[in-house]
Amino acid sequence: MKQKRQPQNRQKPPSKPFYGPFPDARSESDVASDEAKHAPHQIAVPAALAGSGALDRLVETARDYARQATAENTNTAYAKDWAHYTSWCRRRGANVLPPSPELIGLYIASCAAPEAKAPARSTRALSVSTIERRLSGIAWHYQQRGFALDRKDRHIATVLAGIRRKHARPPVQKEAVLAEDIRAMIATLPFDLRGLRDRAILLIGYAGGLRRSEIVSLDHGKDDTLDSGGWIEIEDDGAVLFLRGKTGWREVEIGRGSAEHTCPVHALEQWLHYAKIDFGPLFRRISRDNKRALQARLSDKHVARLIKQTVLDAGIRSELPETERLALFSGHSLRAGLASSAEVDERYIQKHLGHASAEMTRRYQRRRDRFRVNLTKAAGL
Incomplete structure (x- = not known):
């Protein structure tokens, strides 16, 4: 006679401890993607009010406005910073909330000098600017959750000061695309539809001193689309761009060029036609x-x-290996190129680029004013 098997008292395996607002099973990229959509918008109906359809719609409207408080690229970068920090905390069994200056001081030290046994993706030491950006992203996310992070706390400030002192390097600036460079670059483009578009992008971006995000955010007319970052009006003497930039709305005038094949306004008209x-x-x-x-x-x-x-294709800086040449140039090369090439008073360039200070404009002027004033000779040597 078979004996009846007694049920075993199986213990339920303990669940993984949860040390932050994200489950361990999700990857950092998933977390960053989700945070970019939702993290800035911890907005809800006050507890004292009863929910309703009208209030729910207002909540969604408020969240949409909150998303516009910072640029999309900034939201994405901050989301990745927060995902990296929370992942670092989870691996060490640390609580993310509430904020701990001591823990954040250890985190930024780990970013500057990664542990030898850390995962391969974490072993590369980060630059000082990246660490500072990550600290800004962490502070921003704490603020969205109703916490204040004191970055002047000695556990953070002194560690960061030491990192700056030991690891700081001169800023690496992208190479400026100068006038002869832009002429050579557009000469490599065909005259098909794609070539017409790309030629207009390069010339408008260069003559307007535009960021790449500003170039692609332009609409044909005012209020054409919801995600518009500005619009353009073409006149006899040139084009006027109305742009919503980092410092608010500004107007950028792009005059017609001296030759038709290098005129940004003509290139734009051809593309639109x-x-x-x-x-x-x-x-x-x-x-x-x-x-x-x-x-x-x-x-x-x-x-x-x-x-x-x-x-x-234009053979610019051909004396360098291809990988180095690619690393030298980016979207900001157009903006720096205008600032470096235009031989006009500095205040006009500052207004054109939308800079709040002349010092910021000078950062874009690659070697433009070097040795223009020789103080050695002026001092009598």
Whole structure:
């Protein structure tokens, strides 16, 4: 006779401790993606009020406005910073909330001098600027959760000061695209629809001293799309760009050039005519057969890729290996190129670029004023 098997008292395995607002099973990239959408918007109906459809709609509206408080790229970067920090805390069994200056001091020390046994993706020491940006991202996320992080606390401030003193390096600036460079770059482009678009992007970006995000955010007219970052008005003497930048709205005047093949306004008119654009995003994706412009707005990453590719095709800085040449140039090369090439009073460049201070403008002027004033000779030597 078979004996009845007694049920075993199996103990439920303990769940993993949860040391932050994110489950351990999710990857850092998933966390960062989700945070970029939701983290800045810890906005809800007050507990004292009863919920309703109207209040729920107001909550969504308030969250939409909160998303616009910082640039999309900033939100994405801060989300990655927070995901990295929370992952670092989880691996050490530390609580993320409430903020601990002592813990954050250890974290930034780990970023500057990674542990030898850390995962391979974490072994690379971060630059001082990246550590400072991560600290800003962490502080921002704590603020969204109702906590204040005192970055002047000695556990953070003294460690960061030591990191700056030991590891700080001169800032690495991207190479400026000068006038002869931009002429060589546009000469590599064909005269098909894609070539017309890319030529207009390079010339408008250069003559306007624009960031790549500003270039692709432009619409044909005012209020054409919800995600518009500005619009353009073409006049007889040139074009006026109305831009929503980091410092607010500003107007940028782009005059007509001295030659038709290098005129940014003419290049833009050609693109708009053959792409048949009279409404919506100014710069768009193109169909695979290269015969029509699509409705989708172009990504700002295309601008960076375009600059790098045309720099290679034009043979700029050909004395260097290809990898070094690619690393030298980026979207900011157009902005720095205008500031370095335009031989006009500095205050006009400052206004054109939308800088709040002349000091910021001078950072963009690559070697423009070197030795223009020789104090050695002026001192009698």
